[in-house]
Amino acid sequence: MSAAINALRLAWRNVLRNRRRSLVTILIATVGCTSVLVASGFALYTYDQLRDGAAREFGHITIAGRDYFTRDEETPMQYGIDDYRQLTAGLMANPLVRRVLPRVSLSGLISNGDKSVIFLGIGADIEAEAEVRGQFLKLVDGAFAAPEGALPAVLLGADLARSLNARPGTGLTLLATTTSGGINAIDVMVTGIVSTGWREVDKRLVYTPVATAQHLLMSDRISTLSVYLDSLDAVPVTHEYLSKADPVHAYKPWWEQAFYYDSVRGLYNRIFGLLGLIIGMLVFFSVANTLAMAVVERTREIGTLRALGALPGEIVAQFLREGALIGAIGAVLGTLLAGIVVLALPHAGMEMPPPPGRSVGYPLLVNASLPLYLLTNAAIIALCATAAWFVSRKAAKKPIVEALAHV
Amino acid sequence: MTAPAIALSGIVKHYRMGDEDIPALRGIDLAVPSGTFAAVRGPSGSGKSTLLNICGLIDAPDAGRYLLAGEDVGGLDEDARTMIRRRSIGFVFQSYNLVPVMSVRDNVEYPLLLLGLPAGERRGRVDEILDQVGLAGLADRRPDQLSGGQRQRVAIARALVKSPTLVIADEPTANLDTATAAQVIDLMKALGHRHGATFLIATHDDRMTAHCDSVHAITDGSLQ
Numbered sequence: 001m002s003a004a005i006n007a008l009r010l011a012w013r014n015v016l017r018n019r020r021r022s023l024v025t026i027l028i029a030t031v032g033c034t035s036v037l038v039a040s041g042f043a044l045y046t047y048d049q050l051r052d053g054a055a056r057e058f059g060h061i062t063i064a065g066r067d068y069f070t071r072d073e074e075t076p077m078q079y080g081i082d083d084y085r086q087l088t089a090g091l092m093a094n095p096l097v098r099r100v101l102p103r104v105s106l107s108g109l110i111s112n113g114d115k116s117v118i119f120l121g122i123g124a125d126i127e128a129e130a131e132v133r134g135q136f137l138k139l140v141d142g143a144f145a146a147p148e149g150a151l152p153a154v155l156l157g158a159d160l161a162r163s164l165n166a167r168p169g170t171g172l173t174l175l176a177t178t179t180s181g182g183i184n185a186i187d188v189m190v191t192g193i194v195s196t197g198w199r200e201v202d203k204r205l206v207y208t209p210v211a212t213a214q215h216l217l218m219s220d221r222i223s224t225l226s227v228y229l230d231s232l233d234a235v236p237v238t239h240e241y242l243s244k245a246d247p248v249h250a251y252k253p254w255w256e257q258a259f260y261y262d263s264v265r266g267l268y269n270r271i272f273g274l275l276g277l278i279i280g281m282l283v284f285f286s287v288a289n290t291l292a293m294a295v296v297e298r299t300r301e302i303g304t305l306r307a308l309g310a311l312p313g314e315i316v317a318q319f320l321r322e323g324a325l326i327g328a329i330g331a332v333l334g335t336l337l338a339g340i341v342v343l344a345l346p347h348a349g350m351e352m353p354p355p356p357g358r359s360v361g362y363p364l365l366v367n368a369s370l371p372l373y374l375l376t377n378a379a380i381i382a383l384c385a386t387a388a389w390f391v392s393r394k395a396a397k398k399p400i401v402e403a404l405a406h407v
Numbered sequence: 408m409t410a411p412a413i414a415l416s417g418i419v420k421h422y423r424m425g426d427e428d429i430p431a432l433r434g435i436d437l438a439v440p441s442g443t444f445a446a447v448r449g450p451s452g453s454g455k456s457t458l459l460n461i462c463g464l465i466d467a468p469d470a471g472r473y474l475l476a477g478e479d480v481g482g483l484d485e486d487a488r489t490m491i492r493r494r495s496i497g498f499v500f501q502s503y504n505l506v507p508v509m510s511v512r513d514n515v516e517y518p519l520l521l522l523g524l525p526a527g528e529r530r531g532r533v534d535e536i537l538d539q540v541g542l543a544g545l546a547d548r549r550p551d552q553l554s555g556g557q558r559q560r561v562a563i564a565r566a567l568v569k570s571p572t573l574v575i576a577d578e579p580t581a582n583l584d585t586a587t588a589a590q591v592i593d594l595m596k597a598l599g600h601r602h603g604a605t606f607l608i609a610t611h612d613d614r615m616t617a618h619c620d621s622v623h624a625i626t627d628g629s630l631q
Contacts, residue, residue, distance in 0.1 A: 309493025
């Protein structure tokens with residue numbers, strides 16, 4: 001039998017010496033590994049959702065006038081895009097581009113005749129947006145599609161509708177500053193009440209068709225074009241290509257606008273990083289405690305092996321193998337347990353409560369990631385091996401006569 | 408002429424107890440010819456274990472000269488002493504000191520693993536020595552499945568399996584009944600001659616000293 005297998009077999013037998021103690025230590029390593037994998041998997045799921053959400057919201061690439069992203073507009077649409085249809089046609093010729101959607105940003109006052117409040121509006125093709133982004137708005141009342149009628153149709157945020165006592169069919173007036181600096185007002189009719197899930201947004205939100213927004217602002221321009229590609233992976237190369245090919249406009253990838261994604265990622269990285277550190281310390285001290293007891297109990301045996309010619313490093317290596325074995329068993333069991341959690345959660349239908357500022361929760365799901373699993377397993381094994389090294393190095397160097405006299 | 412297995416001259420050793428220096432060995436001169444059985448006897452605290460520890464290179468003298476098979480080993484550092492122990496010195500302890508999680512075979516094989524011998528050679532040597540100590544059929548047992556005499560036979564096999572120059576045996580029969588002790592003494596004697604090893608034995612046992620080529624009495628750290 002090879003020396004390596006012999007050494008592993010010896011480590012296994014030593015782990016089994018005090019089965020109850022080893023079992024508790026392995027359980028701690030298992031729970032630690034599962035906790036790290038589940039918590040990190042939840043963070044990864046959240047990142048994925050936020051990334052996809054941000055990319056869907058802004059478009060994979062946003063196109064605007066040259067100074068749109070760097071300077072404040074003095075008048076609406078100052079840095080808007082002229083003749084966006086020609087630009088759209090050019091973009092659609094690119095095989096990686098799936099859809100191009102125009103958007104107009106506007107703000108002003110919305111009034112029901114008795115009360116006027118500030119609104120933040122988006123002029124967009126709601127049906128096309130829904131095709132690309134999925135169900136990004138929750139319809140609270142009414143309909144998305146505008147009925148044929150004399151008045152332009154708008155969708156109102158739920159809280160804004162409540163504030164104006166508006167419901168589907170209610171006539172309202174939008175008032176805004178035009179591109180020339182004057183004031184324009186148009187009458188509109190509410191076709192639907194919607195919710196984005198963000199209370200602060202729902203208090204001010206007005207969706208209008210692009211033409212209605214342009215009519216209010218008295219402009220043919222649009223604010224931005226949102227470009228949707230076949231996949232997120234294609235964004236960097238397409239962004240670089242389009243930026244170089246068109247110096248007239250500014251091209252911004254989704255991640256440069258995804259401030260909420262960035263801040264949540266930063267926060268979660270810190271929270272889960274700290275959690276991982278605490279779990280790591282718990283595993284480390286637990287294994288160190290178990291092996292410290294084993295080292296004390298085996299002091300005489302260490303003296304015997306040293307007398308037979310084992311170097312201190314070889315004694316430490318033996319404990320290191322035992323620690324690594326405990327870690328490996330714990331890591332494998334922890335990974336299996338985490339896998340069960342990953343598979344079971346979608347069937348459990350558990351929901352996370354709404355985050356601050358939101359009115360809807362989201363499903364509690366956990367992602368599985370091979371690099372994460374490999375890294376966590378390696379970290380648990382390394383932690384346990386380090387704990388073994390930490391507690392055995394001193395005993396391995398103890399004078400042999402003292403070690404042999406240990407009772 | 409063959410150099411003596413052990414040649415000590417002026418070996419001094421003190422132990423520190425609080426502020427006090429306790430002399431354990433006071434200038435020991437000793438020569439043990441190669442291939443012989445030498446006994447050291449004396450009352451508890453006389454320094455015989457200290458003398459064996461120094462001869463077995465698991466302790467270092469404060470002063471004096473130690474030649475092991477002609478090689479000066481007095482000034483070596485711990486790692487160098489370890490390598491000499493690994494290669495040339497076997498130990499038989501009073502309480503056997505077998506590793507409980509290892510089988511008989513694994514315990515006996517351990518010194519050969521340290522020497523880095525290939526698996527085939529290890530197996531051959533272990534089979535041979537287990538046969539010589541009469542434990543060929545018990546190779547897969549654990550120490551706790553053996554009697555005291557059998558355990559000491561395993562310890563003797565472990566000490567001799569690497570064909571060492573020197574075997575240090577500290578009270579090897581102290582925990583054995585009369586009949587078993589006699590068998591162990593006979594075994595040590597027979598195998599010692601077969602392997603050409605020199606035995607240095609600390610003992611109170613008259614039966615043991617009767618089999619030794621030389622007996623050295625030690626009292627208060629001095630040989631008589």
